[in-house]
Amino acid sequence: MPPPLKSLRARSSMLSSAAEQVRLLETTRGVPRFEERLAVAQLHPLRATGIVVFQINVGKLCNQTCRHCHVDAGPDRTEVMSRETAERCMAALAPTDIPTVDITGGAPELSPVFRYLVEESKRLGRRVMDRCNLSVLLLPSQADLGGFLARHHVEVVASLPSVVPAQTDAQRGGGVFEKSIEALRLLNALGYGTPGSGLVLTLVTNPVGAFLPPAQEPQERQFRQRLARDHGIVFNDLHTITNMPISRFLEFLLESGNYEGYMQRLANAFNPAAAAGVMCRYTLSVGWDGRLYDCDFNQMLELTIGHGAPSHVRDFDPEALHARRIITGNHCYGCTAGAGSSCGGATT
Amino acid sequence: MDTYYHPKDLAHFADMGKGNPELWEKFMAYYGAVFAEGALTAREKALIALAVAHAVQCPYCIDAYTQACLEKGSNVEEMTESVHVACAIRGGASLAHGVQMRNVATKISM
Numbered sequence: 001m002p003p004p005l006k007s008l009r010a011r012s013s014m015l016s017s018a019a020e021q022v023r024l025l026e027t028t029r030g031v032p033r034f035e036e037r038l039a040v041a042q043l044h045p046l047r048a049t050g051i052v053v054f055q056i057n058v059g060k061l062c063n064q065t066c067r068h069c070h071v072d073a074g075p076d077r078t079e080v081m082s083r084e085t086a087e088r089c090m091a092a093l094a095p096t097d098i099p100t101v102d103i104t105g106g107a108p109e110l111s112p113v114f115r116y117l118v119e120e121s122k123r124l125g126r127r128v129m130d131r132c133n134l135s136v137l138l139l140p141s142q143a144d145l146g147g148f149l150a151r152h153h154v155e156v157v158a159s160l161p162s163v164v165p166a167q168t169d170a171q172r173g174g175g176v177f178e179k180s181i182e183a184l185r186l187l188n189a190l191g192y193g194t195p196g197s198g199l200v201l202t203l204v205t206n207p208v209g210a211f212l213p214p215a216q217e218p219q220e221r222q223f224r225q226r227l228a229r230d231h232g233i234v235f236n237d238l239h240t241i242t243n244m245p246i247s248r249f250l251e252f253l254l255e256s257g258n259y260e261g262y263m264q265r266l267a268n269a270f271n272p273a274a275a276a277g278v279m280c281r282y283t284l285s286v287g288w289d290g291r292l293y294d295c296d297f298n299q300m301l302e303l304t305i306g307h308g309a310p311s312h313v314r315d316f317d318p319e320a321l322h323a324r325r326i327i328t329g330n331h332c333y334g335c336t337a338g339a340g341s342s343c344g345g346a347t348t
Numbered sequence: 349m350d351t352y353y354h355p356k357d358l359a360h361f362a363d364m365g366k367g368n369p370e371l372w373e374k375f376m377a378y379y380g381a382v383f384a385e386g387a388l389t390a391r392e393k394a395l396i397a398l399a400v401a402h403a404v405q406c407p408y409c410i411d412a413y414t415q416a417c418l419e420k421g422s423n424v425e426e427m428t429e430s431v432h433v434a435c436a437i438r439g440g441a442s443l444a445h446g447v448q449m450r451n452v453a454t455k456i457s458m
Contacts, residue, residue: 164423207418214421218391222421 004173005065007074008248015251016072018302025245025330029260031267034332041272046326048294051318052282054093054126055102055343056081057296058111059288064133066159066172068206068249070300073106080106085290085313086113090120092316102283102343104131104296109145122152129155131204131343134183135176150190155200157239157343158184163226167208184233193235201235204345206243210258212269212338213240216346239345242266244297244334266333274340277347280326286313294326296343297334303327358408391420398427399434 008016015021026033038044059080062073093101101121108114108130121128130149137145149156160180162168168177184201191197203223207213220238227233243249245263253259280294290313293299304311309324340347365372383393394416401409417427 162423164425167423209418211415211418214391214419218389219421 005067005074005248007060007065007076008072008251010074010076013251015247015254018300021246021250022301022303022329024250025263028263028330031260031263031330031333034328034330037267037270037336038275038328041275043272043275046275046278046281046328048322048324048326049281050322051096051098051284053100053102053279053284053343054089054096054098055104055283055285055296056086056089056117057104057285057287057299058086058106058108058113058117060106061110062106062133063110063136063139064107064173064176066133066248067252068171068243070244070247070249070297071106072247072300077106079288080111081113081288081290083113083116085288086117088290088313088316089117089286090124092313093121093126094124096318098126098284100127100129102129102131104343107133107136109136109142115148118148118152118154122154127155128152129157132156132158133172134158134160135179137183137186138179146186146190150192150199153198155202156187156192157202157204158187159204159206160184160223161205161208163223163230171206171208181231181233184227184235185231188232188234193233200237202237202239203235204239204241206241210243210253210256210262210265212265213242213341213346215339216240237345239343240339240341241343241345242334242337242341244331246297246331247300263330263333266337269337270333271336271338271340271348273348274338275336277340277342278332278335279342279344279347280335283343284321290314292316292321294324295335297331298327301329301331303329353407355407355411358411361408391417391422394420395422395426395430399430402431403434403438 035044038046057071060071060073060077061075061080062077063075065074101117103114103117105111109132118128118130136142158180159172160168161171165177168180169175187201188194190199192199193201205213205219205223213219216238219240223238224235227235245253245259245266250259253262280298283295285293285296285299287293287299292305292311292313293303294305305321305324306327307325309320310317335341383390383397394413397409398413398417401413414427
């Protein structure tokens with residue numbers, strides 16, 4: 001088994017620089033600029049249509065180091081949201097009617113402000129989602145996490161790329177499939193994914209390699225059948241998500257000689273309908289330090305909200321953000337290829 | 349590297365339409381209809397195509413249908429089994445022709 005990966009940052013990789021990633025993406029051979037494709041689809045400049053999802057990335061700390069991670073998260077990352085910033089997030093959310101709070105990371109549950117954000121968001125009557133890597137539920141320090149999530153009716157959005165153990169481990173690290181199955185059994189035992197419980201368990205699958213995800217519906221059928229048959233596991237929905245050509249997945253693409261081919265594959269599969277429904281149009285993404293972004297991918301490329309709209313949660317102003325102009329680039333092909341991709345799965 | 353089959357040549361497949369556009373259009377319409385969802389799913393059809401690609405040993409088809417199978421949600425475990433199906437039929441076809449050998453041998457032997 002290969003040793004666990006370290007983050008790009010810990011390895012002082014050239015790709016730990018967001019500016020370097022953007023430079024690479026914007027000069028890819030054989031790929032037209034994303035904005036040109038948007039213009040042909042009559043969507044340029046892309047604008048938000050409101051805020052339905054308040055997505056909070058609480059930091060880069062994670063107990064796993066997945067090979068495709070767009071955050072470059074890992075145990076060696078120390079960036080986590082402060083209580084002050086978390087309180088600013090809740091103060092921003094409170095007067096709005098934004099229905100959904102989507103908490104992500106890293107492994108968001110490891111953040112000291114995670115439980116505060118859950119409790120406060122629920123107190124404000126919002127739907128709360130936790131983007132969970134599953135193995136975090138088995139950490140001794142998180143022994144009560146499953147119960148906490150169930151008690152607050154937090155929707156668990158859990159990553160499981162493949163029903164084949166070797167494929168899941170190839171992407172997420174040795175032994176992760178087995179841990180994921182154990183964690184899914186724990187969630188099922190709490191009622192997650194079972195009819196009538198009201199506890200929602202959504203699985204997320206990313207391709208284990210440089211290719212597009214399959215159609216969501218048949219893939220969900222396949223997962224449902226295999227997980228029930230082989231492990232007795234149930235879940236509500238499956239979301240398919242395209243791997244974004246940034247951060248550690250970008251490193252994989254470059255090292256495996258797949259970069260140009262993958263980018264061309266994404267660009268050739270550009271779908272105007274998917275572009276019209278991209279998640280950044282209805283999402284606001286808050287970084288661990290309070291900066292505001294159009295999406296979690298822009299956050300990792302350090303492309304803060306621009307064009308005059310507020311760029312920090314302390315200056316949150318829903319009116320100024322609702323129809324803001326969205327920052328786009330060639331990485332956006334990742335969300336507009338084929339059936340489209342978002343934190344909520346396929347978009348068409 | 350100089351090679352008879354170059355992976356980039358697959359992108360020039362449509363050039364075959366230049367010699368006879370009408371036949372090309374008919375072939376492509378048929379091809380598209382064959383691979384559409386039907387009584388068999390598109391995923392199942394891609395697995396069959398992958399097996400056939402190995403049987404006819406077309407490098408372009410192997411490239412294209414390996415990618416297509418992965419993008420339609422098949423995994424390497426399933427794709428390997430489909431190649432074994434091609435292998436079993438090719439091997440089985442050789443072995444089954446052994447019956448002809450036996451028939452001829454029986455006929456001409458004492």
